[in-house]
Amino acid sequence: MERFAFNPPSRDSSQPASARPTRQIPNPVASAFRRKTGGDTPAEPRDWAFTWLLVFTAVLFLRPQDIFPPLGALHLAELSALAGLVALVVGRMARGQTITRMTPEFAGVIALGGLILALAPFSIWFGGTIGVFTDQYAKVILIYLLAVNVIDSPKRLERLTWVLVLAVGYVAFRAVFDYARGVNVIRGGTRVMGSVGGMLQNPNDLALAMVVFLPLAAFLVMRDGPMMRRLVAAFCAFCMMGAIVASGSRGGSLGFVAMLLVLAATMARQRPGLVFAGALAVMCSLPLVPDSYWRRIASITDQSKDDVQSSQ
Secondary structure (H helix, E strand, C coil): CHHHHCCCCCCCCCCCHHHCCCCCCCCHHHHHHHHHHCCCCCCCCCCHHHHHHHHHHHHHHHCHHHHCHHHHHHCHHHHHHHHHHHHHHHHHHHCCCCCCCCCHHHHHHHHHHHHHHHHHHHCCCHHHHHHHHHHHHHHHHHHHHHHHHHCCCHHHHHHHHHHHHHHHHHHHHHHHHHHHHCCCEECCCCEECCCCCHHHCCHHHHHHHHHHHHHHHHHHHHCCCCHHHHHHHHHHHHHHHHHHHHHCCHHHHHHHHHHHHHHHHHHCCCCHHHHHHHHHHHHHHHHHCCHHHHHHHHCCCCHHHCCCCCCC
């Protein structure tokens, strides 16, 4: 993650840090800004590849085509990803760089794709294996290529994190709101489905997504900054926990408990008071959890409480 986010330049380890000369790399954009404005602080130039990555992330989770069906014909996610890749390639070629920088993580993603293709002739369903690669994994490689080249600073990583937390927080809020109204629910109103289609529609997938992104919201709450931002992140985290309960997912609940334990152990070293407050808030909210949720969780060990016999 450190290489992915920061990519620190290498240093000559033969000299102590205090004795190493500092090499200033000329920045033509900054020089042009100074000549034009006469100032010493250059403005960060807009990186359209990174901008389109943020647009792609928001469209992927929010799925505006579900609200306005005519947008479905535009394939907004594919178009934004394609625009980002084009901007990336054009920008890097204009700077005399290769199409992409290679990191061990990106090499691993490519190697896994090569392994899929190499083993496809030995699979039970050759066409299905190739279809998974072309329809799904090839897109993963392209998006990873875009991300690994444009997320090159802590500031950009924080921006992407905010887009993820806000988008998933909105989906979580909609899930809790729908559950309270008895809308978009299944199993006699005991489980809510995602308010958007795609990968967050299934209740189990919805819960697991909340488990994955809730720690990001928690770390934004911990981060020093304006109180309003921290309150927004806390609200998103609260909605994600509510969505896990509303989904009635047993796997999501187990993942939620495991995630809380790891998160508490990580945060206790930096913000013990915040961990205590969070534990107190969770205990106070337990009486608000519906009985149907506890019955479904109990079916993990007692199949007689499973109405649809899916716990096994």
